[in-house]
Amino acid sequence: MQEHASAVAAQSTRKHLRTPLPIILKRVIFILIGAILMAVALEFFLVPNNIIDGGITGISIILSHMTGFKLGLFLFVLNLPFLFLGYKQIGKTFALSTLLGVAVMSAGTMLFHHSPSFTDNPLLAAVFGGILLGIGVGLVIRFGGSLDGTEIVAILLNKKLPFSVGQIVMFFNLFILSSAGLVFDWDRAMYSLIAYFVAYKMMDTTIEGFDESKSVWIISDSHREIGEALLSRLGRGVTYLNGEGGFSGDNKKVIFAVITRLEEAKLKTIVQELDPSAFLAIGNIHDVSGGRFKKKDIH
Numbered sequence: 332m333q334e335h336a337s338a339v340a341a342q343s344t345r346k347h348l349r350t351p352l353p354i355i356l357k358r359v360i361f362i363l364i365g366a367i368l369m370a371v372a373l374e375f376f377l378v379p380n381n382i383i384d385g386g387i388t389g390i391s392i393i394l395s396h397m398t399g400f401k402l403g404l405f406l407f408v409l410n411l412p413f414l415f416l417g418y419k420q421i422g423k424t425f426a427l428s429t430l431l432g433v434a435v436m437s438a439g440t441m442l443f444h445h446s447p448s449f450t451d452n453p454l455l456a457a458v459f460g461g462i463l464l465g466i467g468v469g470l471v472i473r474f475g476g477s478l479d480g481t482e483i484v485a486i487l488l489n490k491k492l493p494f495s496v497g498q499i500v501m502f503f504n505l506f507i508l509s510s511a512g513l514v515f516d517w518d519r520a521m522y523s524l525i526a527y528f529v530a531y532k533m534m535d536t537t538i539e540g541f542d543e544s545k546s547v548w549i550i551s552d553s554h555r556e557i558g559e560a561l562l563s564r565l566g567r568g569v570t571y572l573n574g575e576g577g578f579s580g581d582n583k584k585v586i587f588a589v590i591t592r593l594e595e596a597k598l599k600t601i602v603q604e605l606d607p608s609a610f611l612a613i614g615n616i617h618d619v620s621g622g623r624f625k626k627k628d629i630h
Contacts, residue, residue, distance in 0.1 A: 361470050362428055362432045362470070362474050362475075363431070363435055365432065365467040365470030365474070366431075366432045366434075366436040366439065366467065366471060367435060367436075367439050368466055368470070369439075369464055369467035370435075370436050370439025370440045370442075371463055371467075372460045372462075372463035372467060373388070373392075373440055373460075373464070374439075374440050374448075375449045376449060376457075376460030377456060378392060378395075378440075379448035380448065380450075380457075380519075381396070381511075381515040381519045382456055382457055382519060382526050383508065383511045383526075384523070385479075385500075385503065385504030385507050385527050386481035386503065386504060386507065387409050387410055387413070388406065388479055389504070389507040389510075389511075389523075391405035391406045391409055393507075393510060397514065401440070401441055402440045402441075402444070403436075403437035403441040403444075404437070404441075406433065406436060406437045406440060407433060409480070410478075413429075413477075413483045414480075416483045416484075417429055417477065417480070417483050421483075425475060428471070428475045428477075429471075429477045431476065432476045432477070432478050433478060453518070453519070453522045456522070456526075457522045457525040457526040458525065458526070460526055461525065461527070461533065462529055462533050464526070464530040465529060465530035465534040465536075466533050466537050468534050469534040469536070469537025470537055472534070473537060481504070484503075485499035485503070504527065508520060508523045508524055508527060544591055544592075544615075545589070545590050545591070545595060545613050545614060545615055546588075546613070546614045546616050547589070547590060547598060547612070548586070548587060548611070548612040548613075549586040549609055549612075550583050550584070550585050551586070551602070551606045551608075551609035552584075552606070553605050553606040553609070554584040554585075554586050555584075556606075557601065557609070561598065565597060565601065567588050567589070567594070568588070569586050569587065571584055571586060571587075573585070589616065595613060598613075599611070
């Protein structure tokens with residue numbers, strides 16, 4: 332009986348943990364859009380102007396130029412080992428999402444390969460190609476996948492080297508982007524750096540969203556007045572937490588709230604008006620879900 336109950340409970344848990352179909356469809360759609368955008372950026376802007384990206388994509392562009400084989404072939408084959416590593420290190424969902432993204436991106440580059448480029452101006456190609464590439468990569472990452480295996484390698488090396496994941500990725504990419512100067516010319520290497528910078532910024536914005544959220548921590552003796560003002564004048568709910576001063580040992584009331592970056596200036600004004608000596612800390616948040624984050628009407 333106990334074994335049967337355990338089996339039923341396990342089956343119930345698996346059903347409960349199963350991802351709903353609408354969420355899966357949404358993930359697939361945005362991964363497809365992201366992968367197609369990256370293929371467009373590569374074949375309509377970057378590759379025709381001998382501008383490369385960092386990571387596996389940059390290596391694939393260089394190898395395709397040197398050997399004459401299709402770019403999509405290198406993009407798919409070189410990313411395969413990292414799909415296995417991603418499955419081991421991050422999980423099945425990540426590996427499948429990455430496989431879908433890489434496959435669509437590779438097929439897209441083959442489909443668009445013989446299409447004329449949108450511009451022959453290398454600066455325009457670097458800027459607009461970087462924008463599309465950053466949005467595409469950002470969408471795929473935001474919905475659980477990846478289009479490049481460099482980050483996975485960096486995660487593995489981070490365990491053995493005294494460098495952060497970001498520093499390792501930067502080292503790889505600087506080496507790859509510098510190679511563009513040897514394969515093409517140094518002007519193209521510099522245009523590649525511009526494209527990489529633009530793509531990095533757009534990827535960051537796409538992942539975090541334009542309406543970036545911020546966490547707010549306020550310590551004040553006027554906590555009740557500040558909390559009510561944030562609710563009535565800003566439309567944001569607050570949570571009161573109990574704290575203890577590390578130096579004084581006094582009991583403190585801590586206000587926690589989540590706002591958008593557009594509301595940051597007004598929040599600072601409210602706190603300054605009610606308690607100029609209040610401790611205020613504001614930090615970035617990548618994602619917010621659940622609870623009562625929905626904005627209320629303000630007076």
